[in-house]
Amino acid sequence: MSLEYAVETVNLTKVFGNFKAVDNLNLKIRKGEIFGLLGPNGAGKTTTIRMILGLIKPTKGVVRVFGIQVEKERRKVLKMTGYMPQRFSLYEDLTVEENLMLYALLYGYNRREARERVKELLEELFLEEFKDRLAGNLSGGMKQRLALAVALVHKPKLVIVDEPTAGVDPPLRRYFWKYFKDLNKRGVTIIVTTHYMDEAENCDRLALIFRGRKIAEGTPLEIKRLAFGGDIIEILLEAPSPPKLEGIEGVKKILESERYNGTVSIKVLVDDASSRLISIVKRLESNGVKVVRGSQVYVGLEDAFIKLIGEQAQ
Amino acid sequence: MILTALIYKDIKQLLRDPKTLVMVLLMPVIVLVMFVAGYGGPGGNIPIAVANLDGGTISWRLISELKRASAMGLGSFEVVKTAYTFEEAYDSVRKGEVYAAIIIPKGFTEEVFLGKETQVGIILDASYADISERVYRVLVLTMQGFQQKVTEKYGGFTFNIYRVTIYGPEVSKIDAFLGVVMSVLLHLVPMSLIAVSISRERERRTFEQLIMTPISSYDIIMGKLLAYMIVTMADTFLTLGLAVYVFKVRVVGSFLDLMVISFLILICSLSMGLLISVLSKNQLQAYQMAIFAFIPSMLFSGFIMPAELLSPKVKIISKLLPLYYFLKAFRNIQIRGWTLYDNIFDALMLIGETIVFLLTAIKLLKLRVE
Ligand SMILES: Nc1ncnc2c1ncn2[C@@H]1O[C@H](COP(=O)(O)OP(=O)(O)OP(=O)(O)O)[C@@H](O)[C@H]1O
Numbered sequence: 001m002s003l004e005y006a007v008e009t010v011n012l013t014k015v016f017g018n019f020k021a022v023d024n025l026n027l028k029i030r031k032g033e034i035f036g037l038l039g040p041n042g043a044g045k046t047t048t049i050r051m052i053l054g055l056i057k058p059t060k061g062v063v064r065v066f067g068i069q070v071e072k073e074r075r076k077v078l079k080m081t082g083y084m085p086q087r088f089s090l091y092e093d094l095t096v097e098e099n100l101m102l103y104a105l106l107y108g109y110n111r112r113e114a115r116e117r118v119k120e121l122l123e124e125l126f127l128e129e130f131k132d133r134l135a136g137n138l139s140g141g142m143k144q145r146l147a148l149a150v151a152l153v154h155k156p157k158l159v160i161v162d163e164p165t166a167g168v169d170p171p172l173r174r175y176f177w178k179y180f181k182d183l184n185k186r187g188v189t190i191i192v193t194t195h196y197m198d199e200a201e202n203c204d205r206l207a208l209i210f211r212g213r214k215i216a217e218g219t220p221l222e223i224k225r226l227a228f229g230g231d232i233i234e235i236l237l238e239a240p241s242p243p244k245l246e247g248i249e250g251v252k253k254i255l256e257s258e259r260y261n262g263t264v265s266i267k268v269l270v271d272d273a274s275s276r277l278i279s280i281v282k283r284l285e286s287n288g289v290k291v292v293r294g295s296q297v298y299v300g301l302e303d304a305f306i307k308l309i310g311e312q313a314q
Numbered sequence: 315m316i317l318t319a320l321i322y323k324d325i326k327q328l329l330r331d332p333k334t335l336v337m338v339l340l341m342p343v344i345v346l347v348m349f350v351a352g353y354g355g356p357g358g359n360i361p362i363a364v365a366n367l368d369g370g371t372i373s374w375r376l377i378s379e380l381k382r383a384s385a386m387g388l389g390s391f392e393v394v395k396t397a398y399t400f401e402e403a404y405d406s407v408r409k410g411e412v413y414a415a416i417i418i419p420k421g422f423t424e425e426v427f428l429g430k431e432t433q434v435g436i437i438l439d440a441s442y443a444d445i446s447e448r449v450y451r452v453l454v455l456t457m458q459g460f461q462q463k464v465t466e467k468y469g470g471f472t473f474n475i476y477r478v479t480i481y482g483p484e485v486s487k488i489d490a491f492l493g494v495v496m497s498v499l500l501h502l503v504p505m506s507l508i509a510v511s512i513s514r515e516r517e518r519r520t521f522e523q524l525i526m527t528p529i530s531s532y533d534i535i536m537g538k539l540l541a542y543m544i545v546t547m548a549d550t551f552l553t554l555g556l557a558v559y560v561f562k563v564r565v566v567g568s569f570l571d572l573m574v575i576s577f578l579i580l581i582c583s584l585s586m587g588l589l590i591s592v593l594s595k596n597q598l599q600a601y602q603m604a605i606f607a608f609i610p611s612m613l614f615s616g617f618i619m620p621a622e623l624l625s626p627k628v629k630i631i632s633k634l635l636p637l638y639y640f641l642k643a644f645r646n647i648q649i650r651g652w653t654l655y656d657n658i659f660d661a662l663m664l665i666g667e668t669i670v671f672l673l674t675a676i677k678l679l680k681l682r683v684e
Pocket residue numbers: 016021039040041042043044045046047048086684
């Protein structure tokens with residue numbers, strides 16, 4: 001048992017009937033990080049989250065939240081954890097304020113404290129003017145804001161948000177992420193799932209899940225390197241034919257080279273673009289090749305994601 | 315605090331659901347009106363039987379005199395049956411067709427003319443002590459008036475009234491429905507209403523967020539029980555009040571005792587409904603289970619047919635049903651004028667079943683979303 005982890009899962013497995021939704025998942029989510037769970041539809045993200053929160057019973061495996069075993073002492077865990085489910089789960093026949101008040105009271109605030117906390121959240125999430133509206137009559141984005149407010153009502157140390165930005169417009173998405181970052185700065189650990197790769201870039205670390213199994217884990221950069229085996233640089237040269245690059249230190253593979261009107265464009269896989277780009281260009285120039293341009297090819301997380309999944313699916 | 319917050323929330327939700335409001339508040343009125351319409355007007359005439367063993371002129375005059383007599387705020391007598399023998403009259407009281415039977419002896423006309431002493435009999439149903447007493451008093455008064463009139467015309471005679479009291483069946487038609495109405499309104503309605511309460515939270519997924527708070531299954535069950543109790547308690551007061559004060563249904567025993575026993579079945583029905591709610595996966599299943607659970611109650615609790623007439627095997631089932639104890643106690647209080655204390659066993663059985671239902675529901679409610 002380690003105290004540096006906010007969440008630790010050991011061989012976590014969930015079987016529905018004879019279908020393995022989550023398969024021997026080992027996650028170590030550090031305190032104070034924003035951790036992203038990525039994966040295609042049906043990968044098992046929601047199921048994993050539910051097991052972490054004790055909402056469903058794992059078929060096998062153990063979950064610890066801040067070192068506390070969820071199955072044994074769930075109530076202790078709940079006081080420190082906030083959860084925003086994938087689908088709206090609040091009372092549609094209660095107003096925004098009533099929903100918030102209810103949850104504030106259920107988490108043990110007295111009436112006065114509850115009212116104060118609710119007021120605070122209504123302001124922070126711009127819900128003040130809708131506070132008397134029935135939750136069922138809210139728009140999609142408003143519902144997400146209310147759901148987030150409820151998840152945060154008791155100031156949890158760990159917040160788990162399952163696709164918080166699904167169906168949310170770009171300005172609000174940006175606001176949500178700014179809000180998560182602010183929370184995170186105040187020491188809150190955040191676990192988030194999303195299908196937006198630009199959002200995933202904001203995470204400190206990611207786990208990529210496919211068919212219930214973890215197929216990659218690390219920072220966004222590490223994941224991309226894992227997908228392609230390194231960084232990619234592109235060099236444009238003036239030369240009749242491609243020069244020999246093999247054997248130069250750091251070069252892993254020539255990915256492609258194109259001749260065009262006396263210039264050659266080469267894409268090279270290297271172990272680390274930031275250090276190798278300059279050394280390779282210098283090496284070429286010292287060999288008398290005229291280098292027009294050299295740059296790192298930006299690889300999106302999306303490409304990495306699709307590549308990794310494609311490899312697994314075969 | 316947690317419990318009050320939950321109760322408050324459930325009451326709000328109930329009151330915002332128009333379906334619930336109709337079911338809880340309008341149902342008693344509608345059901346009562348339907349029964350009253352179907353089973354004849356209350357405050358109507360008191361059905362009696364007359365066995366005219368004499369057949370002479372004076373006997374017929376006495377009968378028309380009786381018909382005119384008013385039964386002190388109970389309406390007048392209505393001779394719904396003419397019997398030809400004492401036994402036949404006795405039988406119709408015993409079967410509950412009439413509240414009383416008046417026996418005019420053979421030779422009545424002759425005895426009056428001759429100024430002899432004559433014996434008029436009355437058979438009373440002691441199940442309705444209150445009514446019997448009034449009927450008897452009306453008969454005495456009518457006879458005295460009749461005696462005066464006859465004496466003016468034909469000269470004096472004396473009479474004696476002898477009374478025979480027997481226990482009729484539990485109920486007679488007009489007042490029979492109150493127990494049935496109360497069974498529907500205090501058993502079926504609250505049970506099916508609350509049966510969907512937890513499955514609705516599951517179906518609408520609100521359960522997933524709710525169980526993220528540090529509440530226990532005790533909080534959820536008790537919160538629902540108390541919220542629904544507060545709302546449906548209106549039913550108890552409304553129905554009993556309407557029945558007794560507006561529709562003038564007879565209650566021989568104490569009104570307060572009726573309220574207490576009605577309250578006990580209400581809580582028991584809600585607890586049973588909660589257990590169903592815990593056991594069912596969705597709202598449809600919950601409704602079906604509630605109705606299914608009501609079927610044995612309808613058949614074996616004395617709802618349709620007195621439970622005493624059931625076969626011994628089925629009687630064992632009866633004794634498991636809360637409605638059996640309720641109907642027994644309710645009718646004893648309403649019709650026989652027993653007190654709650656006389657029905658303490660039934661009351662305790664209701665309380666016992668309530669506790670069993672609640673504990674089982676609390677035990678079985680899993681704070682999980684699978
Ligand atoms: N209660 C259940 N019973 C049976 N199968 C289930 C149950 N819950 C989830 N599953 C299955 O488990 C798999 C994983 O589902 P899960 O909801 O965890 O996926 P997800 O990664 O969250 O997907 P999405 O991105 O679409 O939300 C799916 O194939 C789903 O059908």
